[in-house]
Amino acid sequence: MTTEARHPHLLKLVDPPIIVGHRCISCERIAFPPDPYGCEKCGSPSDNFENWDLEARGSVRAVATVHRHHRPAPITPFTVAVIELVGGPVVKAIVEGDDVVVGSSVEGFLAPEDKDDAGKVIVDLRFRITQ
């Protein structure tokens, strides 16, 4: 059985998972998501970027449980959070567990989301309270 990330170039499927951002070589800005076009700080084109591994660990700045959603997925209710990664950038992601509050330390894990027709498991990054 093979496994693939929903967003392959945003994640490394290792344990614990790694979030892939970019670092601008000109101005040293570290950003997520990795940008295919150019640097918002100094304007360098993206061929001046290097991939930058970010640990999937951080603290929760904001959290909200979604009761109604405009789209078929994710299925409600689900909870999303704004997470300040230890490596700097801030990401938004789905969190699991009722115990996540503002200020919680959280860690990323790979959750199976779906299976395609060939039986390949699609995984995506979720966060939970640091074990």
Next chain:
Amino acid sequence: MTAPSFLSTRPVFIVGIGLHRYQRRSDQTYVSLGLTAVREALTDAGVNWTDVDAAYTGTALLGMGASRIMLSRLGATGIPMTQVENASASGSSSVAQACLEVASGRSDVVVALGVDKPRGGLGAAPGEAGIPNLEAGSIVPFTHFALLASEYMNLHAVTDEQVAKVAVKNHRNGSQNPFAQRQKVRTLDEVLAEPISGSLTRLQCCPVGEGAAAVIIASEDGIDRLGIDRSRAMQVVASATKTEALYAEGVGIDAALTAETGTAAFEEAGLEPSDLDVLEVHDAFAIEELLYAEALGLCKPGEAATRVESGDFDIGGSCAFSPSGGLLAMGHPIGPTGVGQIAEVVRQLRGEAGPRQQPNARVGMAHMVGIGAVCVVHILRKP
């Protein structure tokens, strides 16, 4: 670039306002909606369509070519017409362009119109930019603001009930506005029912319907030549537009952008936040009024919720916030919204707002943000 305000070199006035009520999507065409607003604005100003030199149409959802199909039904005079798309601030930007056109001296009388019909989705470019993100699909606008609410409420120890009181106030204001989509007084219990996302409930989220709003913008030359009633002409003393700059990681972009744009507008007008009597803000979600009250300098960080509770932002308070009902009650049909705000501020400064009149209103602001993010702020003053 810091230059003298273009609005001080050739003064610009709003001389006419007109609206089609904001409402749920219906079979009515955008042509009919838009013409209703423009005809009313022309009548209000006491000018003829043939006196109009140019027109700007703010619309985000209609697509190409709406302006002439609509406006030629007032007479195909051949004037320049331009459509303006700037997300939720499309209408505000049509006003900004019309002000610039008059201030430049190219025109004396210009129509700024906002019109839209909802299409079940925003057709927004960010989703097609080719920049995938982890949260793709899970965070729609109301959840974006629910997260901002979470952070704000945690930081300032503000409760669900306190945020909901913004909506209670704005629904009460909307109940006095015949152009509002929602015209019902709501209790705190009603506002707190029906959770949508985080602390936000259905009545703390704006309805996106259809409608139209129009204003007639004129120079002093235009006012004199056409014999327009000067006592009902309100001066535009600031027109500021900014886009999101690079802020520190995690800073709420909507409030940071609002603070920068508000500062630019106050500087242009030579006014202070305490000068405002009326303020129409982008309260698409109840939490936003609190964020922007602080970002615009109406109160200190963390104070906005208690100011709402004290009645300070009510009609009759020190500054009436969203006397129209705001986006929460008047509605947010996208293109019309920013123009409708200007119409409300003009009505208030004229003293013609009837039961929702802010006493002695002399200075008013209209503020919109839109995805991108963009922010447009206008300040109007009674001469």
